[in-house]
Amino acid sequence: GAVVSQHPSRVICKSGTSVKIECRSLDFQATTMFWxxxxxxxxxxxxxxxxxxxxxxxxxxxxxxKFLINHASLTLSTxxxxxxxxxDSSFYICSATNQGLAGRAVWPDTQYFxxxxxxxxx
Amino acid sequence: AQSVTQPDIHITVSEGASLELxxxxxxxxxxxxxxxxxxxxxxxxxxxxxxxxxxxxQGIKGFEAEFKRSQSSFNLRKPSVHWSDAAEYFCAVGPKGxxxxxxxxxGTRLAVHx
Numbered sequence: 572g573a574v575v576s577q578h579p580s581r582v583i584c585k586s587g588t589s590v591k592i593e594c595r596s597l598d599f600q601a602t603t604m605f606w607x608x609x610x611x612x613x614x615x616x617x618x619x620x621x622x623x624x625x626x627x628x629x630x631x632x633x634x635x636x637k638f639l640i641n642h643a644s645l646t647l648s649t650x651x652x653x654x655x656x657x658x659d660s661s662f663y664i665c666s667a668t669n670q671g672l673a674g675r676a677v678w679p680d681t682q683y684f685x686x687x688x689x690x691x692x693x
Numbered sequence: 694a695q696s697v698t699q700p701d702i703h704i705t706v707s708e709g710a711s712l713e714l715x716x717x718x719x720x721x722x723x724x725x726x727x728x729x730x731x732x733x734x735x736x737x738x739x740x741x742x743x744x745x746x747x748x749x750x751q752g753i754k755g756f757e758a759e760f761k762r763s764q765s766s767f768n769l770r771k772p773s774v775h776w777s778d779a780a781e782y783f784c785a786v787g788p789k790g791x792x793x794x795x796x797x798x799x800g801t802r803l804a805v806h807x
Binding site for chain 2: 573575577605612613614615617620662664666680681682683684685686687689
């Protein structure tokens with residue numbers, strides 16, 4: 572239980588294009604999903620928090636118009652990097668949590684992480 | 694200010710040796726505490742967590758951690774390390790209940806010598 576998937580695992584795109592990354596909770600309902608960015612050999616930097624059916628809350632310094640987040644269902648959140656540039660190249664990781672609602676093999680108030688997406692912008 | 698400190702950036706141990714990874718936190722109240730492990734190019738896997746109760750918690754892969762309120766610490770231990778334990782380990786804290794935005798430490802990279 573508590574499996575979170577991300578797609579794609581790797582993506583290479585040209586500068587100026589947009590890239591969409593999907594994050595899915597496979598066996599539980601994710602009331603909240605988080606998007607992180609991780610630079611090489613660094614810790615995770617929280618970008619935004621999304622709750623199903625509402626607008627995402629972005630951390631200070633994260634451009635909401637550049638990193639579009641949609642959490643349309645209890646099992647899917649998407650991150651779209653718009654007009655990507657080389658400095659957006661990074662490892663993007665999502666996590667999902669089921670707040671206060673113990674589900675099958677899922678602890679509440681615990682974040683379960685996806686495997687990450689490596690984005691390379693040429 | 695809320696923060697998590699992992700004092701050891703890099704640790705090398707021999708296979709079969711014991712391991713302790715340190716984690717100290719600064720938080721307004723007793724938070725929820727987590728240890729995650731990340732293999733190269735992978736996401737994070739939950740090793741164990743502390744919410745309340747017994748301060749010694751058992752996790753997966755033979756890991757355990759002890760919460761010490763007086764020291765604001767949550768150190769991770771394993772009695773005998775295996776080569777497959779080589780990875781990056783992150784300590785994280787979050788608020789009790791409800792909205793759980795986590796604060797992560799900088800991570801400790803563990804290398805295991807044969």
